[in-house]
Structure formats: C-alpha cells, structure tokens
Amino acid sequence: xxxxxxxxxxxxxxxxxxxxxxxxxxxxxxxxxxxxxxxxxxxxxxxxxxxxxxxxxxxxxxxxxxxxxxxxxxxxxxxxxxxxxxxxxxxxxxxxxxxxxxxxxxxxxxxxxxxxxxxxxxxxxxxxxxxxxxxxxxxxxxxxxxxxxxxxxxxxxxxxxxxxxxxxxxxxxxxxxxxxxxxxxxxxxxxxxxxxxxxxxxxxxxxxxxxxxxxxxxxxxxxxxxxxxxxxxxxxxxxxxxxxxxxxxxxxxxxxxxxxxxxxxxxxxxxxxxxxxxxxxxxxxxxxxxxxxxxxxxxxxxxxxxxxxxxxxxxxxxxxxxxxxxxxxxxxxxxxxxxxxxxxxxxxxxxxxxxxxxxxxxxxxxxxxxxxxxxxxxxxxxxxxxxxxxxxxxxxxxxxxxxxxxxxxxxxxxxxxxxxxxxxxxxxxxxxxxxxxxxxxxxxxxxxxxxxxxxxxxxxxxxxxxxxxxxxxxxxxxxxxxxxxxxxxxxxxxxxxxxxxxxxxxxxxxxxxxxxxxxxxxxxxxxxxxxxxxxxxxxx
Amino acid sequence: xxxxxxxxxxxxxxxxxxxxxxxxxxxxxxxxxxxxxxxxxxxxxxxxxxxxxxxxxxxxxxxxxxxxxxxxxxxxxxxxxxxxxxxxxxxxxxxxxxxxxxxxxxxxxxxxxxxxxxxxxxxxxxxxxxxxxxxxxxxxxxxxxxxxxxxxxxxxxxxxxxxxxxxxxxxxxxxx
Numbered sequence: 001x002x003x004x005x006x007x008x009x010x011x012x013x014x015x016x017x018x019x020x021x022x023x024x025x026x027x028x029x030x031x032x033x034x035x036x037x038x039x040x041x042x043x044x045x046x047x048x049x050x051x052x053x054x055x056x057x058x059x060x061x062x063x064x065x066x067x068x069x070x071x072x073x074x075x076x077x078x079x080x081x082x083x084x085x086x087x088x089x090x091x092x093x094x095x096x097x098x099x100x101x102x103x104x105x106x107x108x109x110x111x112x113x114x115x116x117x118x119x120x121x122x123x124x125x126x127x128x129x130x131x132x133x134x135x136x137x138x139x140x141x142x143x144x145x146x147x148x149x150x151x152x153x154x155x156x157x158x159x160x161x162x163x164x165x166x167x168x169x170x171x172x173x174x175x176x177x178x179x180x181x182x183x184x185x186x187x188x189x190x191x192x193x194x195x196x197x198x199x200x201x202x203x204x205x206x207x208x209x210x211x212x213x214x215x216x217x218x219x220x221x222x223x224x225x226x227x228x229x230x231x232x233x234x235x236x237x238x239x240x241x242x243x244x245x246x247x248x249x250x251x252x253x254x255x256x257x258x259x260x261x262x263x264x265x266x267x268x269x270x271x272x273x274x275x276x277x278x279x280x281x282x283x284x285x286x287x288x289x290x291x292x293x294x295x296x297x298x299x300x301x302x303x304x305x306x307x308x309x310x311x312x313x314x315x316x317x318x319x320x321x322x323x324x325x326x327x328x329x330x331x332x333x334x335x336x337x338x339x340x341x342x343x344x345x346x347x348x349x350x351x352x353x354x355x356x357x358x359x360x361x362x363x364x365x366x367x368x369x370x371x372x373x374x375x376x377x378x379x380x381x382x383x384x385x386x387x388x389x390x391x392x393x394x395x396x397x398x399x400x401x402x403x404x405x406x407x408x409x410x411x412x413x414x415x416x417x418x419x420x421x422x423x424x425x426x427x428x429x430x431x432x433x434x435x436x437x438x439x440x441x442x443x444x445x446x447x448x449x450x451x452x453x454x455x456x457x458x459x460x461x462x463x464x465x466x467x468x469x470x471x472x473x474x475x476x477x478x479x480x481x482x483x484x485x486x487x488x489x490x491x492x493x494x495x496x497x498x499x500x501x502x503x504x505x506x507x508x509x510x511x512x513x514x515x516x517x518x519x520x521x522x523x524x525x526x527x528x529x530x531x532x533x534x535x536x537x538x539x540x
Numbered sequence: 541x542x543x544x545x546x547x548x549x550x551x552x553x554x555x556x557x558x559x560x561x562x563x564x565x566x567x568x569x570x571x572x573x574x575x576x577x578x579x580x581x582x583x584x585x586x587x588x589x590x591x592x593x594x595x596x597x598x599x600x601x602x603x604x605x606x607x608x609x610x611x612x613x614x615x616x617x618x619x620x621x622x623x624x625x626x627x628x629x630x631x632x633x634x635x636x637x638x639x640x641x642x643x644x645x646x647x648x649x650x651x652x653x654x655x656x657x658x659x660x661x662x663x664x665x666x667x668x669x670x671x672x673x674x675x676x677x678x679x680x681x682x683x684x685x686x687x688x689x690x691x692x693x694x695x696x697x698x699x700x701x702x703x704x705x706x707x708x709x710x711x712x713x714x715x716x
Contacts, residue, residue, distance in 0.1 A: 049700060052686035057623065060682060165708030171715045203702040324714075334699035335706050368697055373681040377662050379601040379655075384694070387685075388607070391695060 007033040010271035015095025017504040017524040018277035019220025024528035026228040037241040038091040041067040048207035064210040076419040088471040097219040101208040101337040102190040104518035111512035124509040125490035134522040142218040143196040146188030154343040164339040169395035176453035187341040190218035206334030244290040251294045259421040280506040284476035285426045300494040308410040312469030316462040317398030325393035354438035356402035399443040440466035474508035492527040584625035598680045608693040619683035638672030
C-alpha cells in the first residue's frame with residue numbers, strides 16, 4: 001500500500017458486516033482496503049479443545065476467549081447512569097464471528113413494522129420482501145442448517161443444510177411444548193452439517209463460543225476474506241485502530257486516520273467510499289470522534305441522532321435436571337451447543353399488555369462442568385453422588401427478548417477518558433423502559449411455565465429485574481424513513497455524507513427477539529449491491 | 541493433535557457414510573485426555589499449615605468414595621492457593637479471615653463439626669463463618685470439577701471429542 005494510493009472503498013471492521021462487504025465489493029471489481037483493530041487468531045492458536053486442567057486458571061478466567069479481546073478493548077468503555085447491561089466488545093480479525101454460536105434467524109415482516117402494527121418505535125425504511133432475496137443469498141454463502149418450518153414469525157429459506165440431530169432432553173422438551181401449543185423447531189445456525197464450500201462439517205465438540213478450530217462455523221476470516229483475497233483487489237491492514245474519518249471541503253469522506261498499534265504511529269488511508277462496520281458501540285464512537293468544522297457534532301450527526309437508540313436483547317435462563325434422564329450412563333452430549341429453538345409464541349395466545357416477544361435458545365451451555373454443583377446445597381458423599389446422578393438430565397434454556405429502541409439510551413464519547421492510543425472512549429447510558437420490564441416479567445414467567453411442564457429439578461437464574469444485552473446490541477446509527485430521527489437510508493447510506501455507509505448492527509431501526517447477525521449480513525449484502533450499482537452509474 | 545490431522549479425520553468421517561453410520565460410542569474420544577502433569581507446585585499465598593487445613597476441609601466437602609477420589613486427590617487446595625494468590629486484596633482477606641474463623645470454631649470440637657456449623661445456613665448465610673463456607677465450597681466445586689479427577693473419574697465425561705456424527709436420541713419414549 002503506497003502512501004498516495006487511493007482505494008475505491010475502505011471498510012472499517014472485519015466482522016459479519018465487513019466480511020460480506022469485502023467479499024462482494026472485491027468480487028465486483030472494487031479495490032478495497034480493510035482496517036481491523038485486532039489481528040488474526042489462527043485456527044491452531046485457538047484453545048477450544050484444551051482441558052480445563054491444562055489452562056492456568058482452569059478456564060474460569062476466560063482464558064479460552066482471551067485471544068478475542070486484544071489490546072485494551074475490555075477496559076476502554078464506561079457505563080454511566082446505566083441499568084445492568086454489558087456490551088461485549090471483541091477485538092480480533094473476524095470480530096464476533098469468531099466468538100458466537102452462529103444462530104441465524106430471519107426477521108419476520110412484522111419485525112420491520114413496529115409503528116404500523118404496534119404503535120411503538122418506528123417502521124424500518126424497508127420491508128421483509130425487500131430483504132428476502134438477500135437473506136436467501138447470504139444463507140447460501142455462509143451455509144445454514146435447519147428446516148423451513150412454515151412459521152410466519154420466523155420466515156425461512158428453501159435450501160438449508162440438514163438440521164443437527166437432537167439430544168434426548170430436546171425431544172423431552174418438545175413433548176412439553178407440544179402439549180402447551182408452543183412450537184419447538186430445529187435451530188437454524190451457520191454450522192455445517194455436511195461438507196460445504198470446502199469446509200468440513202461440525203465435529204460436535206461443543207466449543208462453538210471458544211472459536212471453531214476447523215472452520216465448520218461461519219467466520220469471516222475463514223469464509224469471506226479468502227474470497228476477497230482471491231480477487232487480487234483486497235488489502236488487509238491488521239492492528240489498525242481507526243481514529244477518525246476525514247472529509248474533504250465538500251464534506252465527503254475521503255480518508256480514514258488510524259493508529260498502527262504495532263508501531264504506535266498514526267497513518268491514513270485514502271478511499272472514495274468509506275464503509276463502517278465496527279459494531280454498534282464502536283461505529284458510533286468512530287463517527288462521534290470524527291469531528292470537523294463541517295461536522296462539529298461528529299460525522300453525519302447534524303440531527304444529533306448518532307449514538308442514540310442503543311438497544312439489544314434482555315435475557316434470562318434456567319437449568320433443569322430431567323428426572324427421566326437422571327442416573328443414566330454418561331454420554332457425549334456436547335454437540336454444536338443449541339440444536340433446537342423455540343420461536344416467539346406469545347403473540348399466538350391473544351393480546352398482551354406489553355409489546356414484543358422472546359424466543360428460547362436451548363442447551364447453549366457446556367456439558368463439561370456440572371452447573372448443579374454450584375446450586376445444590378450440602379456437601380459430602382451424598383452431595384457428590386447427587387451431582388453425578390443429575391448430570392445426564394441436564395437441560396438449559398434461556399429467553400432472548402426484544403428491548404425497545406429509545407432516543408434516551410445512547411453512547412457518547414468522553415474526551416477526558418482516552419484509550420491506550422489517545423482516542424476518546426465510549427460511555428454508555430442505558431435504562432430499561434416500562435415495556436422492557438413488562439416483557440422481562442412475562443418472559444421469566446414463561447420460562448417457569450415451560451419448566452413446570454418438565455419433570456425435574458429446576459434452577460432459575462434470574463434476579464429481580466432485566467439484564468442485557470447478550471452481545472446483540474444494535475441501533476446507534478439507525479436507518480429510517482424520517483431524516484430527523486435517523487442517520488441512514490435503507491441502503492445503510494448516510495444521508496448527510498453520500499459516500500459513507502454503516503452496515504453493522506448499529507444501522508437497525510428497531511430490534512426483535514431474533515439474533516441480529518443474519519440480518520446484519522443481509523443488510524450489508526444489500527448495501528454492497530447498491531454501492532456496486534451506484535459506482536457503475538458514477539454516482540459514488 | 542495437529543489441525544491437519546483433525547481436518548483429515550473430520551473430512552474422512554464426513555465423506556464416509558459407512559463411518560457416519562457407526563454407533564457413536566465406537567467413535568469415542570479421538571483425543572485421549574492428557575494425564576495431568578506432576579509438576580511440583582509452590583504455595584504462593586497460604587502457609588503449609590493453612591494449605592493442609594484447606595485440604596482437609598475440601599476433602600470433607602467432596603470426599604473420596606467408592607466411585608472416585610475426592611478433592612484431596614484432585615489437589616483442590618493448590619488450585620485455591622493459585623486463585624486466591626492472584627485475586628484482589630478483599631478476596632485474600634476473606635480467605636485469611638475465614639481460615640482463622642474455622643480454626644477458632646474447631647478449637648473446642650473437631651474440624652468436621654466446625655465445618656458442619658459453618659454450613660448450616662448455606663442458602664442464606666448471615667455470619668462471616670457461614671459466608672466463608674459458601675466461598676470455600678464454591679472454590680472446592682470449581683477446583684474439583686475442572687480437575688482431571690473430577691472430569692474423567694467422577695463425572696465420566698466423554699465429550700471434548702471429534703465426532704463424525706452426533707449421537708442423537710434414539711429413544712421412542714422421549715419422542716412420544
């Protein structure tokens with residue numbers, strides 16, 4: 001990369017959104033540079049299969065996940081006036097696609113129409129029908145297993161890989177949910193159940209969240225970036241922490257200033273188009289740190305919306321030890337974490353006094369450590385035997401529920417609190433709304449209700465109020481129909497800065513109970529098509 | 541196991557329908573659990589006396605029985621030493637004080653009786669001694685069930701393996 005080189009596109013961030021964008025634009029002939037604040041963790045560096053006793057602190061201090069939190073990422077955020085939430089930022093090539101269990105759910109048509117159908121929040125500036133072709137394409141690119149379950153609340157594609165076989169506990173749970181009139185389906189996730197796109201199928205070790213050591217789970221470094229690289233149009237700068245986006249006299253983005261964290265030097269890369277994909281908090285941070293005479297409140301922020309409308313998921317969980325499985329001979333239940341999913345169902349049973357719903361993810365916890373040992377009272381031989389006998393009956397599930405989008409919840413930057421490289425750090429302000437509290441209460445009641453239909457020992461894990469965000473935060477650079485209350489149009493393009501795009505979760509207008517990553521990728525794919533078309537027409 | 545070897549195994553198992561059709565028990569663990577290394581551990585926080593006391597207490601919490609060895613064999617006291625030594629001052633103080641409280645409690649009876657009294661309000665502890673029991677038990681549980689003894693001998697855990705197919709439920713009674 002020479003100093004004077006001007007790229008067609010600079011993509012900031014290499015996670016789900018950035019990976020799609022890089023592949024698509026490079027394959028479309030664009031000369032792309034990607035800035036990633038972290039570095040690659042090679043498959044052989046992953047600690048997924050290490051036994052706890054081979055790790056310094058038995059894995060209890062997150063040693064397996066440590067490679068995903070590079071630099072000072074964990075310490076460079078503050079929470080002010082906030083309820084009990086956590087934004088789980090990672091810094092690594094591939095972002096959270098290296099550290100996820102790959103549940104990929106489509107939003108339903110109603111999820112784009114909260115204002116029209118429920119009278120809350122705002123409608124998205126696009127419909128399910130407009131995004132559907134991109135859901136189809138992205139599922140084909142990444143490889144998704146599951147079924148078309150013919151559910152309006154969870155639209156499906158037609159070409160899924162075979163679903164993951166179920167555990168005994170999941171069949172038993174289905175018996176209970178069937179009796180309650182609640183659907184329970186094979187999970188849809190970006191995990192391969194047969195060889196696909198030159199990647200091997202899952203080997204069912206249960207270490208999805210620790211990084212997949214054979215690339216059976218979709219991740220951008222293993223699936224997208226090699227395709228971008230193969231075009232010869234792709235330049236990757238790792239350890240390149242974006243400081244700000246620079247603009248020309250007309251206010252168009254023309255370069256990104258970044259810190260080379262290897263050498264602690266500030267550098268610049270020039271590009272005709274800038275695509276921001278650094279995840280919800282970091283993307284807002286980058287725009288807010290990009291102040292200039294033309295944009296004194298931050299880039300594309302003349303209406304003061306950037307950073308606002310932070311939302312995500314609230315979630316709670318339960319562990320159950322099924323009587324009919326207790327005492328059985330231990331068997332290998334690791335699998336690919338969750339194998340089944342309970343889609344939202346509260347709308348099926350009449351009107352509620354709150355808006356929104358939840359889905360249940362099932363069996364996403366490890367089977368290696370007997371969680372009941374931390375919950376059962378007592379000690380001695382009887383305690384030890386009880387722990388052992390209960391383990392084959394282990395079933396866990398948790399609700400992932402919608403959090404409302406609200407202007408009063410926001411991310412800002414604090415110029416007096418700098419990170420290790422002198423860049424102002426993000427500060428989160430967040431309070432759950434009345435509706436969030438009502439939804440939390442209803443979701444915890446539903447957990448207990450389903451649990452009551454399962455014969456066994458039940459350990460709920462919830463406290464007295466909601467907690468979030470479960471790594472699913474969205475909304476800080478939202479798209480919308482109204483230029484006064486949003487930053488982007490439906491193509492993730494900034495209204496104020498035509499050659500600036502933001503395609504990660506921060507572009508969401510509202511959220512639903514579904515995990516956001518598939519929608520992030522579909523939106524990024526749609527934006528990539530738009531950029532290609534606009535470039536052809538000379539509009540960008 | 542080298543990644544290349546793993547990939548080879550996974551690819552082979554995926555290609556071979558025959559192999560996929562094998563009962564999963566036959567696949568078993570492709571990577572045998574490594575034997576724990578017998579490196580000498582030097583105490584970093586507790587004294588020899590304190591560590592011996594912890595060893596006794598932890599063995600009472602998770603004892604050896606007919607099925608498997610207990611916390612003593614798993615050297616849970618050494619795990620506790622490492623974890624406490626690398627914790628903040630508040631944690632260190634709680635352990636130092638807690639050991640003192642247990643010792644005091646055992647002066648006029650036995651260690652077993654002192655532990656019993658510390659454990660009476662486990663679910664709603666109100667004294668420092670009772671609160672220490674909760675911490676002590678949690679440490680014992682964490683240390684034991686993450687040790688080779690706890691994982692392989694006690695729990696007979698058979699996962700963390702490379703499987704060619706997932707051993708799904710085949711029990712009609714679960715699927716009715």
